[in-house]
Amino acid sequence: MRARYSLYLFTLPALLVIGLFFVHPILLTFDMSFTNFAGIGEAKEVGWRNYDRIISRDRYLREVWLTLWYTVIVVSALTVTGLFFAAMLHRLPLIRNFSRAALYTPAMMSFVVVGYVWQFLYSPLNGGINVALRDLGLGAWEQNWLGDPSIALYSVAFTQVWMFTGFTCAIFLAGFAGIPEEIGEAGRLEGASSWQRFRYLELPLLGPSVTVSVMLTTIGTLKTFELPFILTKGGPDGATRLLSIDIIDNLFGQYKFGFASALSIVMLVIVLTVAFLQNKVLRDRENAS
């Protein structure tokens, strides 16, 4: 009993840090969301007006939907590409280390650098992608990658997937490393093809890695801000205006700290809900397999 109490005592410093730097700011933000604070001077109470505005305006509901849809696209793509490259590299030990480093390099670059480079690549006038397509005789495939509202979101998502495929690949490679070799050996002896070994032997055992990868990429993507901001600033005409961009615009563009706080609380609720549901589904799936 005494030992158990001692164990709890050891968690106090960590709890203190979490309380001070995580819980307390959230409570302050929640408090500010009921005001019309402009970042300086006095904050006047406005009750639920900020939340009422969020719920009653199509614009903000559309941003919530865009943020969720963007997350679905990016997380799905990152999981598939990460798994694909990890499965390939698991079978190619000679180039595995070099390839893993090469794939991970974009993730180590600054968002600003990546954003500006891809902005030039995507430029409709003389951008790298359109020029390359033209030179390859594929001029018909040229697009206004960031200027066409129907594809701008996917262009931004592609850049994010390009940037973080190495990250998910590294997670899955670690998962592959944890699979006993005997299982693959047994599959080969039984005559299973490479795809069959992957589908029926390796994939179920990669459950924990899938959980970690999906959870981390979901949480990171839900609050993503830098790439959409640099590439499109939420345009064209709101086609890529995620919730995070509107929060920053209200905070430092319009000095509506109170309203931005309300948007932040809404985003926090969404992130927590998605993370909770996802964790439950994935863990149940792990336990079932």
Next chain:
Amino acid sequence: MTKPMTSVFAIALAAALATGATAAPTVLDVVAWKGNEAEPAGLPELIEAFEAAHPDIDIDLTFVARKDVDKVIPPRLQGGNPPDVTMVDSALVDLWGGAGFLTDLGTDSPWYDRMIPAVREVMTRDGQILVYPLEVIGMGNFVNMDLLAQAGIDKAPVTIDELKSACQALSDKGIAPMIFAGGFPAMLFVGANGIDPNGISPAEYGSGARQFVDDANFNAALDGVRDLVAAECFDPELQAGLDPWATAPQEFRAGNVAILPQGAWNIGNFAAVDGLNFQFAPMPSRYVEQGLALDLVGPGWAIPRDAAHKDAARKWVDFFAEEANLDVFLRAEGAYSPYAGGVSTMPDLAAPYTAARDANSLILWPFSTLEFPKILQSEWEDSITGFLLNIDAPNEDTLERWDFAIEDSM
């Protein structure tokens, strides 16, 4: 033996006390989003001159990027530990001044009556002037004269007809005539053709007293955009989402496009490109024959209410108010003086723009004077982009959004 030693000691002590009594120089804490290597704005030279003229004051200039000023300065203002002088623009004057954190510089200041009347009027709130405006910076068309020459044109277009003719001629030669990105360049044209310099004040729209949706001027401005499209000035769908701050200037620098609506702050950048022969011209407008200069009221100096060295801060402000010193700043900035009749320090390539200003063919950009609220600016950017993507949609689809934004701001 003891008496001489005592005398020496007494003299030494007196000398030490006297040195201490001659106070150390006052260190003036100045914060600005200019003065670094990328944007010196003549500040290093001016600091040296100021310190030479005021040996009792040392300047400690801290560069803080404009986007970081919102985060760095308010806590200092509220904590009672502000810089002695801070650079501000109209939005910050409204915010910080409105909260009572800036000092009234006094409408009896010697420089106050010399200001351009329109600038003086918008900067004075409730009988107080909380900022010394340093510059008025132009926004108009950058025109590549070599590309125009290839199309047989030797003059920057300053009327709508000249612009349309130039576009046609350039297009016939296979030269991309114009950048018209929705985010900023398009706004300049729409503003220049929606705001009559001798007509309705932008403040009427900004206050909600007049609506955009039924307004003849702004409907005509959007129709004017369609006319430019018909004259093959640009492909609206291709350019709607073009980035106006990095990609668009780069296209102009590379000589890929003949006309770029942008701000005069790009003059130094473009002038550094070898072989780029360009002029800075006013925006063609249906209201005037010599083009309309779109003047943006630039940043200025403000003294926080709780500044520790107010007297020294005032000397700093007054130093910049002297034309000889201000001209150093303006020349480096490529900007115009805030004084009526102030000497122009603009280069010859800005002659068309300067000529329009001299002919009083100008408006103060309403977003810089806060006659249009900030929320309307992002709505203009978004909605004009949307308009370019669907150029045949009714004008009211765009103009209504501006009216909703005005409502939201109130």
